Amino acid sequence: MKGLALNYLFLLLIVVVFIVVGIGILRYFYGGTKLDQNEITYPMDVRYTCIQINNTEISFQDFQDVLYGFLTGQCNDFSAKTSQRMTLSDVNRAVKAIDSSVEVIKINECMLPSVNTHTVYLNFSEIEEGRNIYLARREIDDSDVLICG
Incomplete structure (x- = not known):
């Protein structure tokens, strides 16, 4: 037993x-696998995003997606209203997450320099929510990106 x-x-x-x-x-x-909501996954195609959210209110996550489009040559002209406060360091962190070789420089006027150096130019140190933001770049490879607020 x-x-x-x-x-x-x-x-x-x-x-x-x-x-x-x-x-x-x-x-x-x-x-x-579960992805973090705030995690940015690259590469991605954001041409449609740049067109669809142009002239709307955008969050910082939307701004990061559009910025990716500008740094990769997918978007050339964009304007929107911010729904969140953004600082120079926020933009710098977003740029470095996309391409660590790109520099972020603060300028006084909202105008692209005549010499192309594959740089992001900002004319603000901080932009409050509800303010308009404008992004532009030349239609050439590795163009500078201008962000005005």
Whole structure:
């Protein structure tokens, strides 16, 4: 009788191991990965985004997507109203997340310099929510980007 009881116990242990392994395999193949809402995944095509949210109110996440379009040559002209406050350091962080070789420089006037250096130029240190923001670039490869607020 003792041998029979141990046999069932061993069989039950094997079944439990198979169930645990099966659940692990199913989670691996069908579980997928969860992306953070604020995580930016590159590369992406934002030409449609630049057209659709032009002249609307945008969040900082939308601004990052549009900025990606400008730095990659997908967008050339954009204006919108900000729904969040933005600072020079916020823009600098967004630019570095897209392309670490691009510099961000603050200027006084809203005009692109005549020499192209693949730089982002800002004419503000901080822009409050509800203010208009304007982005422009020349239609050439590695153009400078101008952001006016």
